[in-house]
Amino acid sequence: MNHDTRTGGEPRRTRVVSTHSVFGAPCWVSLTSRDLQATQDFYAAVLGWRWRSAKLGEHFRIALANGVPVAGIAAVASMWQMAVAWTPYFAVPDADVAVSRVRERGGTSAVGPLSFPPGRAALLADRDGATFGIWQGELVGNWEAWRQAAPTFVRLHTRDAFDAAIFYGEVLDWATGQPGCCEVEYEGGEVVLRSQGDIVARIDSGAVEAAPDPSVRPHWQIHFAVADVPGCARTAEKHGGSVLREEDTEAILRDPDGAQFTVTSRRSR
Numbered sequence: 001m002n003h004d005t006r007t008g009g010e011p012r013r014t015r016v017v018s019t020h021s022v023f024g025a026p027c028w029v030s031l032t033s034r035d036l037q038a039t040q041d042f043y044a045a046v047l048g049w050r051w052r053s054a055k056l057g058e059h060f061r062i063a064l065a066n067g068v069p070v071a072g073i074a075a076v077a078s079m080w081q082m083a084v085a086w087t088p089y090f091a092v093p094d095a096d097v098a099v100s101r102v103r104e105r106g107g108t109s110a111v112g113p114l115s116f117p118p119g120r121a122a123l124l125a126d127r128d129g130a131t132f133g134i135w136q137g138e139l140v141g142n143w144e145a146w147r148q149a150a151p152t153f154v155r156l157h158t159r160d161a162f163d164a165a166i167f168y169g170e171v172l173d174w175a176t177g178q179p180g181c182c183e184v185e186y187e188g189g190e191v192v193l194r195s196q197g198d199i200v201a202r203i204d205s206g207a208v209e210a211a212p213d214p215s216v217r218p219h220w221q222i223h224f225a226v227a228d229v230p231g232c233a234r235t236a237e238k239h240g241g242s243v244l245r246e247e248d249t250e251a252i253l254r255d256p257d258g259a260q261f262t263v264t265s266r267r268s269r
Contacts, residue, residue, distance in 0.1 A: 024172040024182040025195035026154050027091040027139050027146075029071050029222050032082050033257045036061065036075035038240075042255050043073075045239045046232050047224060047263075068145045084257045086222040087123070088154040088201075089133035090172055095120040098134045101171045102126070126167055128158055130218040134172075147198065152225040152264045154201050158218040161205035165191045168203075221252075223262040232263045 033039040054060035063071040092098040095113035112122030119137020193201035240256035249265040
């Protein structure tokens, strides 16, 4: 929901933002884990999140940053034989159409589309095996607030950035010129996705002139904006996580269950 405060004593008006008006961009991130309480404790310590229950049941929680819903946690990795991982979800106007496009282009459908009022979702993989989700319906909470409070962006590490951009562009209607769609550019050796002028995703496959690297395991990496990268890294280690790589403005971390994510300095956004 998107809220506008009017002057002159008028009541606050509420505008529903849906995947029909804004589509192709990341609109949510979700983590599959094994231990719900341990996961909550870890991310509360590292990212300062608070928690609320979710309508889906006792194995699910919604993470809040300064009161804004920013992520979902599903402690179903063992129960459903799923990998422990962070997954980005992209807004689509029609989940069935998006799933059909994925299959037609050599991708796979793992789950769905399933109904999760007020929308529908599916868990998919591109033709190189990178997992992502799609969401059709009303966007969670205040979408503009989510864009500011949640990930800085998501990045796809893959073997061929241009081939991946074509796949996702055809599935998610990137660069179609339709109102609300995302624009695709090439900047600094990466394919860059913009939504309403903001960078919301990047696709990287290394040096442009290099052949696709067969050793790369394609995956989407979630980047969370934080004020203190070194502080997050030390806290992650203290609470059972690990630091895979650390620089001044960015660190790749692993939570106790094994899920990887990146913390990026707000100053470098």
